[in-house]
Amino acid sequence: MQTRTIYKWGSPNVEEKLPEHTLKFLEGQFPVDKEFKNSLPKGELPLRPLKKSKISTATLIKLKQIVGKNFVSLDDSSRARHSIGKFYTEIYKARFGEVADVVDVVVSPKNEQEVIEIIAVANAGKIPVIPYGAGSTVTKALQAPKGGISLDLSRLNRIIEFNAIDSTVTVEAGVYGPVLEKHLNERGYTCGHFPQSFEFSTVGGWIAAKGAGQASTGYGKIEDILLSLTAITPSGKFESKSYPAASIGPDLFRLFLGTEGSFGVITKATLKIRKFHPENSAKGSFIFKNFEKAVETMRDVMQAGFGKPHFFRIQDPEETDISFHMSGLHGGKEDLFLRFIGYKPMERSLMHIIVDGDPSYAKEVLKKIKKIAKRNGGFSTGESPVNKWLHQRYSSAYLRDYLMDEGIRIDTLETAVSWSNLHELWEKTRAYIKSHENTSCMVHISHAYENGANLYFIFLSPMNQKNETVDFVKFHKGIIDSIHKHGGSLSHHHGIGRMLAPWMEGEVGKEGLRILSSIKKTFDPKGIMNPGGLLGLK
Numbered sequence: 177m178q179t180r181t182i183y184k185w186g187s188p189n190v191e192e193k194l195p196e197h198t199l200k201f202l203e204g205q206f207p208v209d210k211e212f213k214n215s216l217p218k219g220e221l222p223l224r225p226l227k228k229s230k231i232s233t234a235t236l237i238k239l240k241q242i243v244g245k246n247f248v249s250l251d252d253s254s255r256a257r258h259s260i261g262k263f264y265t266e267i268y269k270a271r272f273g274e275v276a277d278v279v280d281v282v283v284s285p286k287n288e289q290e291v292i293e294i295i296a297v298a299n300a301g302k303i304p305v306i307p308y309g310a311g312s313t314v315t316k317a318l319q320a321p322k323g324g325i326s327l328d329l330s331r332l333n334r335i336i337e338f339n340a341i342d343s344t345v346t347v348e349a350g351v352y353g354p355v356l357e358k359h360l361n362e363r364g365y366t367c368g369h370f371p372q373s374f375e376f377s378t379v380g381g382w383i384a385a386k387g388a389g390q391a392s393t394g395y396g397k398i399e400d401i402l403l404s405l406t407a408i409t410p411s412g413k414f415e416s417k418s419y420p421a422a423s424i425g426p427d428l429f430r431l432f433l434g435t436e437g438s439f440g441v442i443t444k445a446t447l448k449i450r451k452f453h454p455e456n457s458a459k460g461s462f463i464f465k466n467f468e469k470a471v472e473t474m475r476d477v478m479q480a481g482f483g484k485p486h487f488f489r490i491q492d493p494e495e496t497d498i499s500f501h502m503s504g505l506h507g508g509k510e511d512l513f514l515r516f517i518g519y520k521p522m523e524r525s526l527m528h529i530i531v532d533g534d535p536s537y538a539k540e541v542l543k544k545i546k547k548i549a550k551r552n553g554g555f556s557t558g559e560s561p562v563n564k565w566l567h568q569r570y571s572s573a574y575l576r577d578y579l580m581d582e583g584i585r586i587d588t589l590e591t592a593v594s595w596s597n598l599h600e601l602w603e604k605t606r607a608y609i610k611s612h613e614n615t616s617c618m619v620h621i622s623h624a625y626e627n628g629a630n631l632y633f634i635f636l637s638p639m640n641q642k643n644e645t646v647d648f649v650k651f652h653k654g655i656i657d658s659i660h661k662h663g664g665s666l667s668h669h670h671g672i673g674r675m676l677a678p679w680m681e682g683e684v685g686k687e688g689l690r691i692l693s694s695i696k697k698t699f700d701p702k703g704i705m706n707p708g709g710l711l712g713l714k
């Protein structure tokens with residue numbers, strides 16, 4: 177498996193160089209002062225925890241006895257790396273070497289028994305424990321305002337059982353996406369969970385953040401894929417059984433979904449798997465005259481009842497426009513033809529579809545979608561845009577670090593919204609984002625349901641040369657306020673962490689927070705699991 181460098185997201189084997197036409201477009205759109213750009217650190221400074229480790233010698237001895245001395249790290253780089261995820265300001269500050277809320281020690285157990293013993297030591301000493309999957313969180317969920325132990329789960333990486341009879345796979349929590357998927361693909365199956373961070377995220381992290389993959393419209397979010405789990409909590413070991421369905425009171429294992437390590441450590445999970453033959457997939461794309469018609473088509477398809485695509489995406493007009501520029505299509509013959517037949521830049525909206533499954537099913541569903549698209553004025557643009565998107569479905573995110581080198585800010589926020597609120601939320605939140613000086617706002621829908629969809633906002637602008645962090649935080653807060661005010665959920669798949677915690681009471685209410693807090697107390701009476709404001713918990 178590939179590893180990545182400290183600061184950069186993505187495979188070190190993939191060059192982040194942009195094609196000439198893309199660079200030209202970005203330079204034109206987001207002019208950045210050369211001197212400012214050159215003054216920006218590019219990630220060459222060593223990471224520097226702003227606090228000294230306060231772990232006691234007695235605790236260190238115990239931890240080393242459990243996992244062996246090679247799996248306990250106290251060095252600056254390990255502590256700092258394990259205390260940041262991939263939120264914009266975390267990465268920005270790390271480039272200056274700074275990591276403020278830092279763990280005291282990093283411990284890497286190799287099995288569940290070692291996790292049990294570490295939790296016991298931590299609980300006895302009231303030492304915070306922060307489970308660490310692959311560090312791809314974008315919600316500040318790994319920051320350690322109270323210090324403590326980072327429990328790196330990457331050695332819990334076994335695939336325990338592939339079960340073709342039940343169509344399940346049981347894995348340890350530290351298994352990375354590509355390892356799991358390769359194992360399944362070799363047997364003609366898929367897990368169906370492909371977050372954009374797929375290459376560098378773990379099964380435990382997917383469950384803990386309650387994430388969604390790019391094919392979630394067909395395969396479901398991780399909560400639909402998860403059948404059962406084992407979690408080690410300070411109160412004991414919780415284990416659920418893998419029934420296809422059951423009526424045995426509330427599904428207790430679901431309590432761990434989305435809790436971002438604040439109830440316990442997920443050590444093992446059983447996931448549903450699906451038969452998978454990519455050669456059978458049916459692909460199509462359409463361009464619509466406007467976003468409204470594209471959304472209407474998506475909603476009609478989701479509510480028609482004839483089946484649904486696995487990947488179902490709409491790019492709003494600005495995202496469609498920027499992808500024309502970035503892919504070099506802008507001004508080309510396809511673009512001119514589309515304009516000529518009435519599909520105008522900054523109005524038109526692109527839709528991508530992939531239907532998996534039995535070939536006759538996939539073909540039939542695509543045929544029916546084509547009918548609905550045609551009725552709504554969709555012009556078929558074939559398989560090629562889908563293949564292009566598939567080619568860069570993970571690597572497009574590598575761009576953020578490159579843009580940071582160039583003095584350009586790019587970040588995202590995402591939400592789920594009912595169909596009836598979708599347009600207002602899209603319009604109002606876009607308007608807020610666009611009110612910030614020289615800011616592009618691209619929006620796509622990538623997860624669709626019978627009752628609504630997600631909206632994924634990407635914003636791009638030159639960095640603020642006076643104070644990038646302060647300006648970013650203020651602007652970012654305004655976007656969250658707008659999403660919240662216009663009927664969107666705080667998150668559809670990234671989770672809450674510490675980033676969205678201040679809005680949690682507004683989302684779930686005082687009573688909701690009280691219930692959450694009392695469940696936490698049951699699993700974690702001393703409050704050692706990922707403490708310090710996560711999920712809005714005290």
Ligand SMILES: Cc1cc2nc3c(=O)[nH]c(=O)nc-3n(C[C@H](O)[C@H](O)[C@H](O)COP(=O)(O)OP(=O)(O)OC[C@H]3O[C@@H](n4cnc5c(N)ncnc54)[C@H](O)[C@@H]3O)c2cc1C
Nearest residue numbers: 309310311312313317371372373378380381387388437442
């Ligand atoms: C470029 C990029 C693209 C992304 N795209 C998507 C996307 O498409 N869909 C999506 O859902 N998310 C996406 N994310 C967010 C992130 O990748 C997910 O939240 C992912 O599920 C986190 O997994 P991880 O293994 O990296 O967990 P980490 O980042 O290490 O941890 C995340 C949280 O879960 C807790 N945790 C981790 N493992 C365990 C465990 N075994 N037991 C208990 N708690 C645990 C941690 O304490 C932390 O609070 C993206 C992130 C990036 C940087």
